[in-house]
Amino acid sequence: MAEPIRVVVTGAAGQIAYSLLYMISKGDVFGPNQPVILHLLDIPPMMGVLEGVVMELNDCAIPILRGVVPTDDPAVAFKDVSAAFLVGAMPRKQGMERKDLLAANVKIFKVQGEALDKHAKKDVKVLVVGNPANTNALICSRYAPSIPKENFTAMTRLDQNRALAEIARAINKPVDSVKNVVIWGNHSSTQFPDASSATVDMDGKIFNVVEVLKDDVWLNTTFVETIQKRGAAVIAARKMSSAMSAAKAASDHMRTWFRGTAPGEYVSMGVLSDGSYGAPKDVIFSFPVTVMGGKWSIVQGLKLNDNAKAMLTKTGDELCEERQEALVVIEA
Ligand SMILES: NC(=O)c1ccc[n+]([C@@H]2O[C@H](COP(=O)([O-])OP(=O)(O)OC[C@H]3O[C@@H](n4cnc5c(N)ncnc54)[C@H](O)[C@@H]3O)[C@@H](O)[C@H]2O)c1
Numbered sequence: 001m002a003e004p005i006r007v008v009v010t011g012a013a014g015q016i017a018y019s020l021l022y023m024i025s026k027g028d029v030f031g032p033n034q035p036v037i038l039h040l041l042d043i044p045p046m047m048g049v050l051e052g053v054v055m056e057l058n059d060c061a062i063p064i065l066r067g068v069v070p071t072d073d074p075a076v077a078f079k080d081v082s083a084a085f086l087v088g089a090m091p092r093k094q095g096m097e098r099k100d101l102l103a104a105n106v107k108i109f110k111v112q113g114e115a116l117d118k119h120a121k122k123d124v125k126v127l128v129v130g131n132p133a134n135t136n137a138l139i140c141s142r143y144a145p146s147i148p149k150e151n152f153t154a155m156t157r158l159d160q161n162r163a164l165a166e167i168a169r170a171i172n173k174p175v176d177s178v179k180n181v182v183i184w185g186n187h188s189s190t191q192f193p194d195a196s197s198a199t200v201d202m203d204g205k206i207f208n209v210v211e212v213l214k215d216d217v218w219l220n221t222t223f224v225e226t227i228q229k230r231g232a233a234v235i236a237a238r239k240m241s242s243a244m245s246a247a248k249a250a251s252d253h254m255r256t257w258f259r260g261t262a263p264g265e266y267v268s269m270g271v272l273s274d275g276s277y278g279a280p281k282d283v284i285f286s287f288p289v290t291v292m293g294g295k296w297s298i299v300q301g302l303k304l305n306d307n308a309k310a311m312l313t314k315t316g317d318e319l320c321e322e323r324q325e326a327l328v329v330i331e332a
């Protein structure tokens with residue numbers, strides 16, 4: 001069996017982590033034959049709760065979980081890690097937009113960027129989940145100059161999973177028969193969930209979702225708005241933000257990054273923009289990507305109509321505004 005890898009989860013005493021830690025421990029992310037040592041970071045007042053989480057992880061008796069390191073010290077948490085799930089941050093409440101969390105959360109990602117820079121492996125793969133995820137990931141990468149910028153990503157896989165589920169329901173097919181829905185831009189209500197290149201496998205034959213569904217009005221209106229506002233709808237119902245589905249998406253994101261995309265398949269990840277599709281440069285923008293050998297590449301050549309281009313401009317503008325605001329908060 002392989003040597004264990006060290007994996008850090010921040011916000012380890014919180015809601016998302018409670019589901020995510022089990023998924024990582026049982027091999028959903030790095031595979032059933034890859035032992036892991038989990039580093040669990042939270043803040044000092046949560047150390048008692050974290051002790052309970054450690055007890056439960058031990059009580060799961062999972063053979064590939066080779067160690068658990070609970071701590072409130074970033075230097076310990078980030079030491080020699082190969083993968084980092086940055087979950088720890090304040091969640092939004094009903095009536096807030098995710099960017100309203102910037103002032104409260106962005107400094108966390110400065111500190112954690114510095115700690116990654118000093119203590120993590122130089123090829124560490126970093127997934128930012130804590131909101132506003134795209135801008136937090138940008139700030140984190142800026143404070144970790146010795147780690148390549150492409151190793152910092154933000155999570156839009158939850159939006160992708162929501163979109164796949166919504167389309168599968170609309171065409172009455174299993175969710176794994178639908179592929180290549182794209183989430184463009186920010187993990188916010190300006191994101192553009194785009195089904196124009198999505199496909200569905202029907203009895204081994206591949207069809208375009210748009211042609212199967214034959215309902216452009218629904219795809220351009222209700223579908224888009226449902227995905228844009230799904231996080232708020234969960235908060236309104238649960239009085240807490242999504243956790244189980246967020247953990248599943250984080251697990252999916254990191255699994256794809258470590259183990260690759262299937263031929264012909266792409267997934268959405270918030271990655272450093274190179275200006276592809278007219279997106280602004282130097283923001284973390286969600287694009288369709290393929291992954292091979294642990295490296296992502298933006299899928300090129302997808303067609304965007306005028307409406308899609310306008311949607312990308314709107315979400316790109318929001319990311320530029322968030323970047324500006326984050327820099328003001330950090331420098332204050
Ligand atoms: N990108 C996405 O799709 C997505 C989906 C769901 C939730 N989120 C975001 O994820 C974050 C966490 O959500 P949750 O439901 O787990 O929240 P939660 O409040 O249940 O848990 C957050 C945990 O983070 C800890 N924490 C706070 N500051 C920390 C720090 N500096 N270092 C380490 N830990 C710290 C808290 O003590 C708490 O235990 C929120 O910002 C939420 O908005 C993102």
Ligand SMILES: O=C(O)C[C@H](O)C(=O)O
Binds near residue numbers: 131230232234241
């Ligand atoms: O909506 C939120 O604030 C939580 C999360 O980002 C989500 O999409 O469910």
